[in-house]
Structures are given as structure tokens and as C-alpha cells.
């Protein structure tokens with residue numbers, strides 16, 4: 001835990017030293033009145049107590065109490081400010097880190113889980129650290145301070161009392177070991193609940209359609225049940241050990257009382273004075289109280305450590321290799337013996353292919369054969385494990401991700417629009433574009449064709465994810481965005497797969513505009529739309545099985561010819577009721 005905490009403090013350069021010093025002083029001041037009380041007791045038990053000295057001690061006691069109150073307020077503000085600054089920095093650093101990770105990293109990790117690191121784990125750390133930082137430091141220094149008094153008065157009794165600390169600490173270490181497993185499970189269930197809830201909200205429309213909302217959405221219900229069970233298990237596992245550790249202090253206090261009484265009633269005459277006995281009775285409780293509090297803090301800090309570990313893992317996730325701003329003059333894309341796996345299984349195996357410049361290349365093949373993966377590798381969402389991909393002779397690995405993104409426009413099947421106006425959604429393609437430029441792109445992409453039906457034309461807000469628009473309208477906006485960007489390479493992913501005929505015509509027209517004089521790679525399922533492509537690459541089982549133009553591939557009578565024949569015959573199919 002300490003290692004992780006130090007790591008966070010170091011990476012955020014948190015200025016915790018001054019508040020920690022303040023907390024030390026405050027801890028000692030908290031214990032000081034007890035020390036002063038001892039001096040007063042001592043004085044009272046003298047044969048001839050000195051009233052002047054007694055008055056001085058009482059005044060000192062009062063001053064200490066005032067000082068302690070004043071310092072408590074100051075230190076609390078300083079500590080909270082330092083920790084809040086630290087967590088604010090942490091959130092910024094995590095935000096910055098997310099920006100530097102490869103897009104592939106996002107696809108591999110559950111978005112809900114990733115969000116919960118930045119939102120829940122940092123908040124968890126902030127809340128716990130803020131509350132318990134103070135009590136831990138206060139306990140350590142308050143105890144140290146009072147122990148000195150006790151050792152001065154009677155080192156044997158003092159030693160007996162101090163022995164309770166390693167015993168209780170040992171129990172706490174055991175509890176840490178046990179709680180680790182349960183804390184991990186608890187945090188995992190807490191995050192699972194978060195991501196299931198996000199999933200529930202995003203998919204609510206489909207769930208309603210199947211009447212699976214509320215408790216009938218079983219995976220959310222299971223996540224809630226798991227969280228409840230894991231919370232109970234965490235409490236059940238840690239609670240008894242923490243309580244035992246607290247009982248250890250009570251036991252040692254009783255032991256000390258017994259030992260003190262024995263020394264007081266020693267057969268050969270008292271070994272301690274009555275004033276020392278009373279002092280130990282008073283200080284005994286004061287000595288253990290902050291430690292008992294700290295034990296509770298320690299258990300909670302351990303739980304916090306799971307969050308800190310997750311923050312650390314995200315901060316240490318390898319960023320995508322930087323590369324340079326190398327801009328190729330030509331835009332031919334070449335895969336040279338590329339092998340790639342998302343996890344263990346190789347999805348592309350020794351793929352070599354070429355996508356000529358300013359030409360239309362189509363990727364076809366069975367579902368799961370690796371077409372989208374090829375497109376995503378060109379966009380440098382992931383880096384390949386073996387082989388090389390070049391654009392205009394420059395390896396993608398040598399280009400910064402920013403440069404690669406500037407060379408490519410992607411039109412996905414699932415278009416994501418921001419909760420903003422149509423104009424601003426198109427503008428993402430070129431933030432510095434003028435309204436006239438945006439309107440030109442909107443016109444070419446057939447967006448203007450449906451603007452008339454909207455309340456505020458191009459200034460209409462589209463809702464989160466573009467929910468106020470149809471699939472075809474969203475696609476046209478994404479094409480307008482790509483047009484405005486005017487990148488030399490266009491990656492199209494089955495853009496017309498799920499559209500009605502009217503929308504399909506508009507999208508086809510928009511695409512024809514978009515791809516003029518560009519290097520285009522289209523992932524197609526409808527072979528009819530790519531029969532005139534300059535080059536068709538057939539992908540099968542993570543490799544290229546054949547390539548050529550439409551007539552050449554038909555001639556080969558391979559997989560492409562089979563597909564073509566099947567699609568031609570299915571074109572005649574109609575949905576209807578069979579005549580009985």
C-alpha cells in the first residue's frame with residue numbers, strides 16, 4: 001500500500017510534506033494536554049505541591065488546548081487542499097493518458113471499467129485518503145509523544161503497554177492479506193455494476209422492446225446481487241480481525257493495570273508511586289485511543305489501495321509509440337507479411353497486399369475473416385506484431401498516430417454523432433472550416449436534401465449519439481464530415497449495408513463525391529456495389545485468398561465467384577407468405 005501511495009505522491013508531485021508536518025504537530029498537541037495532566041498529577045502528589053507551578057501548568061494546559069483547536073482548523077484546510085489538488089492533477093493525468101493510449105486499448109477494455117477508474121477509483125482514493133491521512137499521522141505521533149512520558153515514569157510498564165502495538169499490527173497484517181482478495185472482488189463488482197448500468201441505459205430501447213427493463217434485465221440484477229454479496233463478504237472477512245486487534249489493546253490495558261497493582265503492592269515495598277499508577281491509568285486509554293482509530297483507518301486504507309492499484313495500472317499502461325510527423329507524398333498502402341493478434345489468437349496471418357493510390361480497392365470475405373481488422377490496422381488503432389504496413393513507403397510505426405489520423409477519413413457503419421448541431425458535427429472534420437465550406441460539404445454529401453424537414457435546418461441539435469436522426473441521415477452527416485476533412489485515404493465500412501433503397505441511392509451519390517481522386521478501401525458485403533472496383537481483395541481465415549478485378553475473379557471460379565453467384569440468385573428473393 002505504501003509503495004502505491006508513494007508512487008501516486010511522486011507522479012503527481014503532491015505537496016503533502018507541509019500538511020503532514022502540520023498533522024504531526026497536531027498529533028503531538030492532541031496528546032500534549034494528557035502529558036500536562038500527568039505533570040499536574042505528579043505535582044499534586046508531591047509532599048509540598050508548589051501552587052505557582054500548578055498554576056503555570058494549568059495555564060499551559062489551557063494554551064495547549066487553544067493551540068490545538070487553532071492548528072486543527074488550519075491543518076485540516078491545508079491537508080484537504082493538498083489532497084484535492086493531488087486528485088485534480090491525477091484526473092488530468094489520467095485524462096492525458098487516455099488520450100495517449102492506442103484506440104485499440106479502448107476496444108479491448110470495457111468502457112464502463114475504464115470510466116470507473118477515472119471517476120470512481122479516484123473519488124474513492126480522494127474520500128478515504130482525505131479522511132484517514134489525518135488520523136494515521138496523528139495516531140503515530142501522538143502515541144510516540146505519550147510513550148516518551150510513560151517510559152520516563154516507568155519503563156517496564158511502558159514496555160508492556162507498547163507491546164500491544166506489534167501484536168495488534170500483526171493481526172492487522174493478517175486482516176490485510178485476507179481483505180486483499182475480498183477488496184479486489186468488491187471493487188470488481190462495484191465497477192461491474194457501474195458498467196452494467198451504463199449498458200442498461202444505452203440499450204434501454206432494445207430492452208423495452210423485449211420487455212426486459214427493471215429487474216428483468218438479469219445481468220444488471222446479477223451485478224447488484226454480486227455487489228451486495230461481496231460487500232457482506234468483505235465486512236465479514238475483515239470485521240472480526242479488526243475487532244480482535246482492538247480487543248488486544250483492551251487486554252494489554254488490563255495486563256498493565258494488573259502489573260501496576262502488583263508493583264504498587266510489592267511485598268518488599270511499592271515499586272511505583274501512586275501518582276505513577278494514576279498516570280498510567282489516564283495515559284493508558286489516551287495512548288490506545290488514536291491507535292484504535294488508526295487500525296480502523298488502516299483497514300479502510302487497504303480497501304483504498306485496490307483503487308490506487310487500478311489508477312497506477314492505467315497510468316502505467318504503455319502509450320502508443322510516438323513516431324514523427326512524417327507525411328508521405330504518395331498514398332499507396334502496402335501490407336508486408338503482416339501478422340496480428342488482438343489477444344492470443346492470430347487474426348491476420350502473414351498478410352501481404354497492396355492498395356494502389358487513387359483507386360478503389362474492395363475487401364470482401366466471410367464474416368470474421370479479418371476485413372475490419374485490416375482497415376483498423378491502416379488507421380493505426382493497433383500496431384502489428386510482425387511485418388510492416390506502409391503508406392507511400394513510410395512505415396506506420398514511424399508516423400505519429402496524429403499524422404496517420406490526418407491522412408485518413410473513416411466512414412463507419414455505426415456513426416457516432418455528438419449531442420450538438422448538425423453543423424458542428426460536420427465541422428469536426430475540419431474545425432477551422434467556414435460555414436460556407438461546411439454547407440458545400442453538406443450539399444455534396446446529400447445532407448441538405450433532408451435539412452428542410454428539420455426545425456432549425458443545419459443548426460438542429462441531433463441528440464446524444466444522433467438519436468433524433470435516421471441511420472441514413474447520420475451516415476450522410478458522417479460522409480460530409482469526411483468530405484470536409486478531405487483526407488487522401490478513405491476507409492469505408494459497409495456504409496450502405498442497412499439502408500432503405502432511397503437512402504442507399506443518396507449515400508451512393510454522396511460516396512461517389514467523397515472518393516473522387518482518393519485512395520479508397522471499401523469493406524463490402526454487397527458485391528454489386530463494388531463490381532467496378534479497380535482491385536478486389538478476398539480475405540479468408542486471416543489471409544488473402546485471391547485478388548483481382550471483378551472479371552478476373554469470376555474467371556478464377558474461386559470464393560469470389562461463389563459469392564457472386566449466390567448473391568445474384570438471392571437478388572430475386574422476396575419476403576412473402578408462401579402460397580398454401
Ligand SMILES: Nc1ncnc2c1ncn2[C@@H]1O[C@H](COP(=O)(O)OP(=O)(O)OP(=O)(O)O)[C@@H](O)[C@H]1O
Pocket residue numbers: 107108342343347365366367368369370371372373374
Ligand atoms: N477487439 C477485438 N478483440 C478481440 N478479437 C477481435 C476484436 N475485433 C475482432 N476480433 C476477432 O477478429 C476476427 C476478425 O474480425 P473482423 O471484425 O476483422 O472480421 P470481419 O471480416 O470484418 O467480419 P464482419 O464481416 O463480420 O464484420 C474475428 O474472429 C473477431 O472475433
